[in-house]
Amino acid sequence: xxxxxxxxREAVGDTVRPAVAPPLHEPTSExxxxxxxxxxxxxxxxxxxxxxxxxxxxxxxxxxxxxxFAEATSVYDSYVAALETGTFEALQAYARNLSERIIPRGVxxxxxxxxxxxxxxxxxxxxxxxYQSDFEKLNRILDAYEPAAxxxxxxxAVGFVQERxxxxxxxxxxxxxxxTPVLQVRERLLILPIIGVIDxxxxxxxxxxxxxxxxxxxxxxxxxxxxxxxxxDATVANHLVQTVxxxxxxxxxxxxxxxxxxxAQTLVTIGVDLGKMNTVGDLQxxxxxxxxxxxxxxxxxx
Amino acid sequence: MQVPILKQxxxxxxxxxxxxxxxxxxxxxxxxxxxxxxxxxxGVIVDVTAMDVMDSFASRTLLExxxxxxxxxxxxxxxxxxxxxxxxxxxxxxTLEDIPTALDxxxxxxxxxxxxxxxx
Numbered sequence: 001x002x003x004x005x006x007x008x009r010e011a012v013g014d015t016v017r018p019a020v021a022p023p024l025h026e027p028t029s030e031x032x033x034x035x036x037x038x039x040x041x042x043x044x045x046x047x048x049x050x051x052x053x054x055x056x057x058x059x060x061x062x063x064x065x066x067x068x069f070a071e072a073t074s075v076y077d078s079y080v081a082a083l084e085t086g087t088f089e090a091l092q093a094y095a096r097n098l099s100e101r102i103i104p105r106g107v108x109x110x111x112x113x114x115x116x117x118x119x120x121x122x123x124x125x126x127x128x129x130x131y132q133s134d135f136e137k138l139n140r141i142l143d144a145y146e147p148a149a150x151x152x153x154x155x156x157a158v159g160f161v162q163e164r165x166x167x168x169x170x171x172x173x174x175x176x177x178x179x180t181p182v183l184q185v186r187e188r189l190l191i192l193p194i195i196g197v198i199d200x201x202x203x204x205x206x207x208x209x210x211x212x213x214x215x216x217x218x219x220x221x222x223x224x225x226x227x228x229x230x231x232x233d234a235t236v237a238n239h240l241v242q243t244v245x246x247x248x249x250x251x252x253x254x255x256x257x258x259x260x261x262x263x264a265q266t267l268v269t270i271g272v273d274l275g276k277m278n279t280v281g282d283l284q285x286x287x288x289x290x291x292x293x294x295x296x297x298x299x300x301x302x
Numbered sequence: 303m304q305v306p307i308l309k310q311x312x313x314x315x316x317x318x319x320x321x322x323x324x325x326x327x328x329x330x331x332x333x334x335x336x337x338x339x340x341x342x343x344x345g346v347i348v349d350v351t352a353m354d355v356m357d358s359f360a361s362r363t364l365l366e367x368x369x370x371x372x373x374x375x376x377x378x379x380x381x382x383x384x385x386x387x388x389x390x391x392x393x394x395x396x397t398l399e400d401i402p403t404a405l406d407x408x409x410x411x412x413x414x415x416x417x418x419x420x421x422x
Contacts, residue, residue, distance in 0.1 A: 211385030218405055242392040249388040249397070251381070251404035253412075 029142040036084045038130060039123065047076050050115075050122045057118065059111045063102070071098065072115075072230040072260035075156075079119060083148050088155045095159030103160075103167055121147070165209045180206050183214035188220040189290050190252075191270045191283075195228030210243060214252045221246055221290040225283045227258030237272040244277050253293060254278065305330045309341050313414055315407065317349040327363040335370045345414035346371050348412060349407055351382030361396040366403040379403065381410035 010261040039046065051072050054060060060068050074094065082091040099112070129147065131138035180202070183191045192210055214222065224240075228231075232240075256279045259267075267274060280286040291298055303326055308315045316334060334346055348364065350356070368378040381404045384389070391397070404410040 207389055211388060215385055215405065218409075220405075220409075242389070245397045246385075246388040246392045248378075249383045249391060249403050250385065251409055254348070 028144040053118045061116045063106045095156040099160045099163035113157045116156045120149045163263045190219045190222045193225045200234045205244045223286040225258045255286045312344045314343045314346045347361040347410040348377045
């Protein structure tokens with residue numbers, strides 16, 4: 001009993017299952033060794049069967065047959081290695097690496113989980129076939145195999161999802177950086193074109209970037225152009241008012257341009273106090289007014 | 303901590319150099335109101351660059367300084383409010399309505415000069 005438990009712990013890490021095996025039988029590590037030997041022996045055949053099942057289930061359609069076969073081989077070997085050693089780091093690293101390669105090609109989570117589960121099923125079937133005459137032994141083999149197999153499936157799925165989340169976070173970051181340019185068009189004149197949906201988080205970021213921009217460019221006038229903003233709610237409108245006031249505290253005048261008819265109506269209807277805001281119809285008018293404020297006089301030559 | 307008040311031409315410059323207690327702020331207020339006429343200054347600049355917190359008492363005192371100095375016949379400019387402080391103030395509703403503000407000391411002086419020119 002004691003031996004069995006120890007072996008189990010060694011085989012599947014900290015997941016200690018109640019020892020179901022009768023004490024007279026071989027310990028789990030031995031069963032796993034036998035299992036691994038079986039999987040190595042039938043590597044070619046099982047792997048082909050698995051690839052076939054993947055094709056049948058129409059998974060990984062974004063990849064070519066050869067690619068699937070190559071990846072399947074690596075996954076199969078890592079899988080067997082994980083069963084053999086009971087450690088999952090190598091598999092985890094491989095799963096992350098695989099995800100990195102296939103995520104850009106549009107492979108979905110259900111496909112990755114699907115193929116790992118298929119492999120688990122293919123291997124289980126082969127075990128049924130091998131031990132069909134000895135039901136007792138089959139049971140014990142499955143007792144050793146299942147927890148390890150489930151943990152492998154888990155590891156691969158989690159690795160994939162984590163990688164995906166990392167990519168998403170990275171892209172969000174990039175979009176956020178790109179979406180709030182503060183541009184200097186003249187000495188002491190900044191433009192902040194806002195395009196797209198403004199949520200409170202983005203509004204906050206816009207304000208921070210603008211205030212920092214005013215300071216670093218020593219701006220006196222800022223034109224905020226919201227032509228590209230389709231809708232605005234009370235929270236965002238109030239945030240805009242706050243941005244205007246904060247800019248004034250830094251000594252800069254703000255001109256807001258490009259309020260669409262819909263936004264104008266919404267703002268008046270919800271009763272946002274825009275009294276302190278200096279608004280001009282379009283960006284051109286806004287820049288012209290800004291130039292006047294700064295004392296520029298622009299006109300055609302001759 | 304006392305706030306030094308420098309005379310530069312016809313402008314008084316008070317540079318706050320550290321966080322001030324309420325008593326310090328009140329002392330600054332009475333000093334400025336006293337000295338603005340003694341030196342026959344046309345303008346007062348309060349430089350708050352070093353303040354990284356502006357609470358309601360501080361901003362109310364700045365407002366009062368500005369109003370009192372106007373009654374004494376001069377203009378006040380607040381300069382050097384940090385971006386983070388500015389946004390925090392606005393969120394607390396402390397917008398220093400109708401006090402002129404400027405980015406830094408240089409801008410503040412330019413503003414007062416401009417104003418003097420437009421009067422003459």
